[in-house]
Structures are given as structure tokens and as C-alpha cells.
Amino acid sequence: xxxxxxxxxxxxxxxxxxxxxxxxxxxxxxxxxxxxxxxxxxxxxxxxxxxxxxxxxxxxxxxxxxxxxxxxxxxxxxxxxxxxxxxxxxxxxxxxxxxxxxxxxxxxxxxxxxxxxxxxxxxxxxxxxxxxxxxxxxxxxxxxxxxxxxxxxxxxxxxxxxxxxxxxxxxxxxxxxxxxxxxxxxxxxxxxxxxxxxxxxxxxxxxxxxxxxxxxxxxxxxxxxxxxxxxxxxxxxxxxxxxxxxxxxxxxxxxxxxxxxxxxxxxxxxxxxxxxxxxxxxxxxxxxxxxxxxxxxxxxxxxxxxxxxxxxxxxxxxxxxxxxxxxxxxxxxxxxxxxxxxx
Amino acid sequence: xxxxxxxxxxxxxxxxxxxxxxxxxxxxxxxxxxxxxxxxxxxxxxxxxxxxxxxxxxxxxxxxxxxxxxxxxxxxxxxxxxxxxxxxxxxxxxxxxxxxxxxxxxxxxxxxxxxxxxxxxxxxxxxxxxxxxxxxxxxxxxxxxxxxxxxxxxxxxxxxxxxxxxxxxxxxxxxxxxxxxxxxxxxxxxxxxxxxxxxxxxxxxxxxxxxxxxxxxxxxxxxxxxxxxxxxxxxxxxxxxxxxxxxxxxxxxxxxxxxxxxxxxxxxxxxxxxxxxxxxxxxxxxxxxx
Ligand SMILES: [Zn+2]
Numbered sequence: 001x002x003x004x005x006x007x008x009x010x011x012x013x014x015x016x017x018x019x020x021x022x023x024x025x026x027x028x029x030x031x032x033x034x035x036x037x038x039x040x041x042x043x044x045x046x047x048x049x050x051x052x053x054x055x056x057x058x059x060x061x062x063x064x065x066x067x068x069x070x071x072x073x074x075x076x077x078x079x080x081x082x083x084x085x086x087x088x089x090x091x092x093x094x095x096x097x098x099x100x101x102x103x104x105x106x107x108x109x110x111x112x113x114x115x116x117x118x119x120x121x122x123x124x125x126x127x128x129x130x131x132x133x134x135x136x137x138x139x140x141x142x143x144x145x146x147x148x149x150x151x152x153x154x155x156x157x158x159x160x161x162x163x164x165x166x167x168x169x170x171x172x173x174x175x176x177x178x179x180x181x182x183x184x185x186x187x188x189x190x191x192x193x194x195x196x197x198x199x200x201x202x203x204x205x206x207x208x209x210x211x212x213x214x215x216x217x218x219x220x221x222x223x224x225x226x227x228x229x230x231x232x233x234x235x236x237x238x239x240x241x242x243x244x245x246x247x248x249x250x251x252x253x254x255x256x257x258x259x260x261x262x263x264x265x266x267x268x269x270x271x272x273x274x275x276x277x278x279x280x281x282x283x284x285x286x287x288x289x290x291x292x293x294x295x296x297x298x299x300x301x302x303x304x305x306x307x308x309x310x311x312x313x314x315x316x317x318x319x320x321x322x323x324x325x326x327x328x329x330x331x332x333x334x335x336x337x338x339x340x341x342x343x
Numbered sequence: 344x345x346x347x348x349x350x351x352x353x354x355x356x357x358x359x360x361x362x363x364x365x366x367x368x369x370x371x372x373x374x375x376x377x378x379x380x381x382x383x384x385x386x387x388x389x390x391x392x393x394x395x396x397x398x399x400x401x402x403x404x405x406x407x408x409x410x411x412x413x414x415x416x417x418x419x420x421x422x423x424x425x426x427x428x429x430x431x432x433x434x435x436x437x438x439x440x441x442x443x444x445x446x447x448x449x450x451x452x453x454x455x456x457x458x459x460x461x462x463x464x465x466x467x468x469x470x471x472x473x474x475x476x477x478x479x480x481x482x483x484x485x486x487x488x489x490x491x492x493x494x495x496x497x498x499x500x501x502x503x504x505x506x507x508x509x510x511x512x513x514x515x516x517x518x519x520x521x522x523x524x525x526x527x528x529x530x531x532x533x534x535x536x537x538x539x540x541x542x543x544x545x546x547x548x549x550x551x552x553x554x555x556x557x558x559x560x561x562x563x564x565x566x567x568x569x570x571x572x573x574x575x576x577x578x579x580x581x582x583x584x585x586x587x588x589x590x591x592x593x594x595x596x597x598x599x600x601x602x603x604x605x606x607x608x609x610x611x612x613x614x615x616x617x618x619x620x621x622x623x624x625x626x627x628x629x630x631x632x633x
Contacts, residue, residue: 185552187572187580192590195600197551197571204525205532205557224509224518225552225571232522246509246518246549251576256431256511270514271427280426282519332526333487336516338480341420341449 001057004040007033008064038065080264082273083249085241086220090295092302094121094136094179097219100302101309102127102134108165110157114194117158119150119186120230122165127177128310133169135162135230136179139220152221153186156199159229163203166210175213175313178230183248185226200229207232208332211325213316215309217287218242218274219294234328235312236282238274239305240289244282245272282336285312371395373566387607396564396607398544400446401453401470404503408466408611414457417492418485422449426480427514435512442473450481451506454489459501460615462622465493469505471545476506478550479513483520486554490527490538499537499618504555507573508548521553528557537621539614542569542592542601560602560617563592564610569600 011033041061044054085091098105102125109116122135139152154162162178169176185196207214207230216233222244238244247255249267254260277283287308294301316324369378374393383390387407388397399407406412422439429435443449451473455466467489469476478486486502493500509517531538540558542551544567552571555561563569570590578585588594592604605613 185571187576189577189581189585189589192570192572192577193598195556195598198556198600200552200571201521201525201554201556204521204553205529208522208526209529209533225521225549228518228521229552232526244515244518246513246515247511252511258432266431269427269429269431270511272515277515280516282515329526329530332519332522335523336480336519337484338424338426338513338516339421339484340424341422 001044004037004044004061007040008037008061008068011037011068012064034065034068037061041065077264079243079267079271079273079276080249082241083243083263083267085293085295086243088293088295089141091220092294092298093139093141093181094134094219095138096298097179097302097305098125098134100299101306102132105134108168109161111160111164113160114157115155117150117155117161118148119152119154119182120158120162122162124174127175127313131172131174133165133174133176134179135165135176136219137182137227137230139181150186152182153184153223154182154226155186155188155191156194156196159185159196159199159203162230163206166207170210170212173212175215175316176210176233177309178214178216178233180216180218180222180227180231180244181220181242182223182226183221184223185229200225203229204232208329209325211321213313213321213324214328215312215316217305217309218244218283219305223248232328232332234316234324234331235284237285237287237308237312238277238283239287239294239301240274241293242274243267243272244274244277245270280336389607394565394606396544396566398471398505400472401448401468401503401505404468404543405453405455405457405466407607408459408468408501408503408614409455409457409464410459410461414455414466416453416455418454418488420449421481421485423479423481423513425512426516427512429512429514431512438474438512446470446473448473450485451476451478452482452485454485454492456492456498459611459618462615462618463498464618465489465496465498465500467500467502469503469550471505471507474510476504476550477508477510477517478506478520479510479517480520482510483517483523486524487527490524490531493536493538494527494531494534497534497536497623499539499621500531501539501541501614502554502558503541503543504546504550505543506546506548506550506555508550508552518549521549524554525557528554535623537618539617541610541614543567545569547571547573556600559621561600562610562613563595563601563604564607565592565604567592569595 045058105125107123121138125134137152138149140146140149214233215235216231218238220242224246249263250260252266253262274286288304290297290300367380369380369383371390373395376392388399425436448470451470453468467486538558540555540561542555542563546555546569568590574585595601596604
């Protein structure tokens with residue numbers, strides 16, 4: 001019993017110390033340890049004589065185990081687990097989805113003012129035979145490509161290219177699909193010089209009145225204004241394991257807790273999961289993912305996304321463009337109304 | 344919406360209070376000059392020696408911009424419901440109470456309707472002393488209503504920004520305010536109602552990345568910190584020191600992001616001149632029924 005108690009105390013101490021900052025591996029390890037302790041306690045229970053002291057001690061051990069289990073499944077672990085899934089290095093990126101869902105992809109480059117930003121891609125494609133425009137963040141897997149894509153963090157020219165692409169779609173009356181997967185707009189010197197804020201702001205205003213159907217999907221990370229700048233849509237969907245937030249959990253933890261290891265706590269407090277956003281009325285739907293997450297099965301993830309996109313686009317095409325843009329405006333106008341006290 | 348009128352003098356106190364806490368004398372951080380508090384106030388809270396523009400509160404700003412410090416306030420009772428029940432080192436609800444007690448406001452903006460050199464205008468004046476002028480659901484709604492009021496009554500709107508950006512304690516709800524305000528600005532734009540954005544020290548984050556950069560004219564006070572990302576975040580990202588004057592008004596002007604940098608003393612007349620230019624009633628052949 002002493003050994004079991006010692007192991008239990010160690011797990012408790014570790015969770016109390018760095019529970020918030022634990023990653024998936026250390027969580028798996030904790031789960032394994034808890035199972036081991038549970039087995040030991042169960043054995044003790046069977047072997048134990050019915051003397052009251054022993055029974056009481058076993059009860060106490062069980063209580064502590066239960067508390068740890070509850071702690072492990074509490075929401076801040078879930079929010080952080082989703083954050084890790086949303087950032088999973090094997091998660092499908094936009095080009096992976098384009099390859100599986102669309103045909104005849106023809107990329108369009110450049111903002112006509114400064115450069116082509118590889119962190120955002122845009123282009124023409126066909127969606128089940130229909131002409132559509134695609135725009136979205138592009139992340140990468142190997143180091144060289146990651147640098148080329150700037151880790152999916154656009155500069156102003158990326159947002160300006162996105163708007164140019166959207167305007168082409170509008171001119172020729174083609175629906176727009178946008179896909180969001182970014183840690184955020186790039187916080188760099190050049191980005192500030194070239195007007196990161198203005199580029200984002202401009203897109204927010206223009207997307208609100210774009211005269212074509214827009215369906216946005218947050219596929220991975222929805223990082224603040226850098227995400228929103230291509231996410232003003234008739235339908236905003238989030239994939240099951242994606243996140244959408246005003247600041248990264250790490251950033252929030254550093255500022256509000258003055259301790260970046262409180263990231264799991266911050267993730268939970270900010271309510272960044274698809275379920276949270278649906279509940280808060282900030283998105284229109286959740287796209288299911290294959291068991292274990294999109295990274296487990298790219299084909300299945302793409303198929304699920306495909307059918308969601310089909311459904312939403314078909315619904316949007318039922319009304320007139322004018323009604324649709326009006327509904328879009330009203331949706332954002334009345335979103336996130338959390339206040340009291342009318343004059 | 345109930346309108347109520349406030350008389351001159353009644354409101355113009357908190358700027359004074361802020362200075363008074365430091366005694367009768369104020370030291371200018373830029374030129375190290377010790378300034379008599381009264382001289383500073385008489386000079387619109389601009390250093391008489393080096394022209395450093397001190398931060399002023401929302402009411403002082405309204406007093407400086409609107410004729411006779413007379414205006415109608417609206418949307419002043421909107422109060423956050425703390426939708427996320429957010430608690431970090433301190434509860435958001437407690438931070439709100441503290442800020443309300445400190446400023447006498449329910450949140451970080453005042454919506455006012457008054458006259459600017461005789462012309463009726465709507466002004467949204469942000470209060471930096473209220474949780475860093477951060478924008479949550481209340482600020483988002485108040486500014487949206489001001490824009491809607493301007494659109495519906497065809498009265499020009501001036502938004503004076505002073506904000507660290509979105510309010511983290513309202514999470515993604517604060518992010519959605521960017522979308523909401525920007526959508527309202529699309530309607531304002533289509534109605535051809537003038538919007539002058541005034542950027543003051545500091546204007547960063549989600550406020551810059553939405554309405555502050557969307558004015559028909561974007562005007563800044565001298566030396567104001569204006570940017571998307573905060574200087575510290577940028578320094579950490581690029582791992583080098585930022586150049587002198589980076590993200591200051593003059594830097595933004597040089598890079599084409601502002602229409603003008605205007606001294607506080609000339610601000611009112613500059614706005615007035617712009618509104619004259621934008622006045623649609625003098626445009627030949629255009630219908631402008633109110
Ligand atoms: Zn000075």
C-alpha cells in the first residue's frame with residue numbers, strides 16, 4: 001500500500017506543478033500511471049481483510065484517484081488537447097484539401113503592389129463541376145517549406161492578394177471558399193511598414209459586402225485578426241478539432257497570467273473550441289473529423305469537409321444574392337451581443 | 344434610445360484629476376521639462392517645450408472637439424455581462440468594477456452627438472484608462488450604434504481611438520467586434536456619410552485592424568504609437584531592436600498609412616475643413632435627403 005500511495009502522491013504533485021503545461025505525451029503517461037494505480041488498489045481491495053482501517057485507507061485512495069481523473073478530463077485539458085490537434089504537424093493543409101476536394105486548380109499570384117505572399121494561396125478551381133474561387137492560408141511540413149510559407153503567417157500583401165482574388169470571383173459571379181489555418185498575421189517589421197492593420201481592416205469591410213456566396217472553414221488554427229481577415233462569410237464552419245481565438249493560448253497566458261506555461265488554462269478560459277464558438281453563436285456549423293482527428297486519415301477528413309461544403313453552398317444558392325448579403329450583414333451585426341443596460 | 348444633455352463644465356474634470364495625482368508639477372518624459380500643471384492643461388495637455396502630446400481622457404477629448412463642450416451622450420449604460428466568466432490572476436468582473444469606479448464610465452467609449460464648428464457630428468471617443476481602451480462586446484456595440492446613427496441621420500462620424508486592441512477577457516467575442524464594426528462601416532461608406540478616424544496614443548491591435556484604419560481620412564496626433572502588433576511581440580519575433588520612431592505617427596505617415604499627422608491645436612479645424620469638403624449638400628446633382 002505504501003508504494004501505491006507514493007506513486008499516487010507523485011502523480012498528484014506533478015499535475016499540481018505543471019498540469020496546465022503538460023503536453024499530449026505526458027498526459028498519456030499520466031493516464032497509464034493512473035491505470036496502474038487503479039489496478040493496484042483493486043488488488044488490495046480483493047486481498048484486504050475486512051478490518052476497518054484498511055478499508056478506510058482504500059476508500060481514501062479511491063477518492064484521490066477519482067479527483068485526479070476528474071482533473072484530467074476537465075475542460076482546460078480538452079481545450080489544450082484540441083489546440084495540439086489543430087496544430088498537429090500531420091494535419092491536412094489547404095493544398096491537401098484542394099487536391100482531394102477540387103479539380104482544375106489554377107493558382108493566382110501576387111497583390112499587384114509589392115509581392116506574392118506564399119502564406120496565403122488563392123486560385124480558380126472546380127467544385128463538383130462548378131467554377132469556384134479558393135483562398136486560404138497555407139502551412140507546410142518540412143523546414144524549408146515552413147520558412148517559405150512563413151508558418152502560415154501572412155504579410156499585408158497576402159491579405160491584399162486574397163482581396164484581389166475575391167474581387168475576381170465577385171466580378172465573374174463565382175462562389176468563394178475560404179480556408180483558415182494560421183497562428184496569426186505576421187508580427188514583423190515589414191508587415192507594420194506595409195500596413196498589416198490596414199490590409200486586414202480593408203478585407204473585413206469588403207468581405208461584408210462581397211456579392212457572392214462565401215463559405216469559410218477554419219481547418220486548423222484560427223489566429224485572431226489574421227484569421228478573421230478572410231473569414232467574413234455567409235457560413236463560417238469550424239472543423240471539429242480546430243480552434244479560433246483572439247490571441248494564442250500562450251500569448252494570453254503570458255499577458256494575463258504572466259506565465260506562458262498556463263497555456264492550457266488560458267485555452268480553456270478563452271473558449272476557443274468549435275463547440276465553444278457554436279455555443280457563443282460565433283460560427284454556423286461544425287465539420288466532423290475522422291476518429292482521432294483529421295491527421296489520422298486525410299482522405300476521410302477531406303470527404304467529410306467536402307460534404308459539408310456541398311450542403312452549405314447548396315443552401316446558400318436557394319436565395320437571391322441580395323438577400324444572402326443582407327443576411328450575412330445581419331448575422332455579423334447581431335453577433336456576440338453580451339451586454340445589458342439599454343438607455 | 345433616451346437622450347440626455349450634459350452641460351459644459353460638468354464633465355471636464357477627469358483629465359485634471361489625472362494630472363493632480365502627481366502634484367502641481369508634471370515632468371515631461373520626452374524633454375524632462377518640469378511643467379506647471381495649469382500651463383499643461385491650458386496648452387491642451389501638450390508639452391509647451393517639446394510638443395509631446397500627453398494622453399487625455401475621453402471627456403477631455405470631447406471638450407476639445409465639440410463646440411462649448413455641449414453634447415448628447417447615448418449608449419452609456421451598456422455593460423458587459425462577462426460572458427466567459429473569465430478569471431486570470433484577477434476576475435474580469437472585478438476588473439470591470441474597478442475600471443467603472445475609476446472612470447465613471449460603464450466601458451471604454453463615450454458616444455456623443457454635438458456640433459463641431461457649428462456642424463452636427465457623432466463622435467465616439469475611446470477611454471484608454473478603462474482596461475487599456477480594450478474592445479469587448481460593449482465597445483463593439485457602442486461604436487456600431489454610433490456608426491448606424493451617423494448612417495441613418497446622415498451626420499458625419501468621428502471616431503477617436505485610444506486602445507490596446509481587443510479585450511482578451513472576452514475571448515473570441517471581442518474578435519467578432521472587428522467584423523461587426525467593419526460591416527457597419529461598409530453601410531456607412533455606401534451611404535456616402537463622412538467618417539474621420541482619429542488615431543491617438545496608443546492605437547494598436549484589433550482597433551487598428553478594423554475601424555481605426557477605415558476612415559475616409561485617417562488622422563493621427565504626433566508621436567502616437569500606432570500598429571497592428573505590439574512592439575515587444577515584434578522584437579521577440581524578429582529578435583532585433585526596433586528602429587527609433589518605429590510605429591509612431593510620423594513613421595506611419597512616411598509609409599503611406601495616414602493622411603495626416605495633425606497637432607492637437609489644429610485637430611478641430613482640420614476635421615472641420617475635411618467635413619466641409621465632404622458635405623454632400625453642396626454637391627451639384629446629388630440627392631441628399633436626410
Ligand atoms: Zn516636453
